Amino acid sequence: MSRMKVLIADSINEKGISELEEVAEVVVNTTITPEELLDAIKDFDAIVVRSRTKVTREVIEAAPRLKIIARAGVGVDNVDVKAATDRGIMVINAPESTSITVAEHSIGLMLALARKIAIADRSVKEGKWEKNRFMGIELNGKTLGIIGMGRIGSQVVVRTKAFGMDIMVYDPYISKEAAEEMGVTVTDLETLLRESDIVTIHVPLTPETRHLISEDEFKLMKDTAFIVNCARGGIIDEDALYRALKDGEIAGAALDVFEEEPPEGSPLLELENVVLTPHIGASTSEAQRDAAIIVANEIKTVFQG
Numbered sequence: 001m002s003r004m005k006v007l008i009a010d011s012i013n014e015k016g017i018s019e020l021e022e023v024a025e026v027v028v029n030t031t032i033t034p035e036e037l038l039d040a041i042k043d044f045d046a047i048v049v050r051s052r053t054k055v056t057r058e059v060i061e062a063a064p065r066l067k068i069i070a071r072a073g074v075g076v077d078n079v080d081v082k083a084a085t086d087r088g089i090m091v092i093n094a095p096e097s098t099s100i101t102v103a104e105h106s107i108g109l110m111l112a113l114a115r116k117i118a119i120a121d122r123s124v125k126e127g128k129w130e131k132n133r134f135m136g137i138e139l140n141g142k143t144l145g146i147i148g149m150g151r152i153g154s155q156v157v158v159r160t161k162a163f164g165m166d167i168m169v170y171d172p173y174i175s176k177e178a179a180e181e182m183g184v185t186v187t188d189l190e191t192l193l194r195e196s197d198i199v200t201i202h203v204p205l206t207p208e209t210r211h212l213i214s215e216d217e218f219k220l221m222k223d224t225a226f227i228v229n230c231a232r233g234g235i236i237d238e239d240a241l242y243r244a245l246k247d248g249e250i251a252g253a254a255l256d257v258f259e260e261e262p263p264e265g266s267p268l269l270e271l272e273n274v275v276l277t278p279h280i281g282a283s284t285s286e287a288q289r290d291a292a293i294i295v296a297n298e299i300k301t302v303f304q305g
């Protein structure tokens with residue numbers, strides 16, 4: 001049997017590439033254009049992508065040998081999963097690879113809000129020394145409301161407990177045992193929003209979670225509360241968030257994800273009590289290394305039968 005061929009179409013960690021080279025001929029072309037991919041894909045048994053390369057129905061239909069589409073990351077938004085399933089092609093990803101990284105980023109954003117780190121940084125760089133302007137709050141003793149206690153939410157629980165936070169969770173799909181094991185109080189969304197000092201979102205974007213946090217929900221929150229979203233844009237209604245921040249219904253927000261990315265022209269960009277990062281929740285070398293190794297091992301397992 002001829003050697004399997006794998007195309008690495010977006011840059012992934014070297015360790016993932018060397019794992020694959022043990023079982024397959026690996027071609028790395030991380031600048032391949034959509035047109036070039038349409039022609040090249042016919043020769044490959046597997047393709048590995050991150051976010052840049054789109055594996056469309058057209059690409060899939062031009063790939064008679066293709067058996068696996070691997071995304072070295074969490075979602076598979078850039079893969080036409082329906083088209084792959086129609087052709088019996090496996091779509092794999094590495095959802096567990098980035099959980100700690102995203103949890104750490106969420107906590108970083110909580111601290112940035114609580115201690116006004118981003119705005120204080122800007123002020124010092126402008127040559128100012130405004131000590132009185134940046135009075136903060138401690139996380140210790142505050143109530144943290146976690147919406148969604150899956151892989152990332154659970155990592156947030158473990159770490160924020162060490163900060164001395166009281167934790168409330170809203171997740172209708174977790175078992176009583178899982179909640180007990182984590183030592184958290186499970187509650188309804190309304191209670192969580194009313195009682196939390198900080199709310200952090202860790203649910204997927206689904207029809208059910210689109211605009212889960214909108215006008216009515218902001219009205220329930222404390223006017224001193226902060227909200228953090230490192231999950232997906234669209235879970236928070238950004239127009240409602242802007243109004244809630246402007247009207248003082250909540251005290252601040254930190255977002256890594258947006259309804260439109262980048263959030264060009266968003267009025268949120270003008271607010272001082274907002275901390276924004278460019279969808280870098282999963283961007284650590286450790287998470288990217290683990291994602292590459294996980295998908296490489298899965299491809300190896302499939303190839304080795």
Ligand code: NAD
Nearest residue numbers: 074148149150151152171173202203204205230231281282
């Ligand atoms: P997960 O599937 O492990 O956990 C999601 C949790 O949400 C589950 O426990 C589920 O029961 C719960 N849930 C689902 N629908 C719900 C609802 N309507 N109300 C309340 N809870 C609900 O997912 P994960 O790996 O923890 O990822 C969570 C989110 O983080 C996803 O949206 C993912 O796309 C996002 N994410 C973002 C980045 C980033 O770069 N910022 C990176 C990785 C993941």
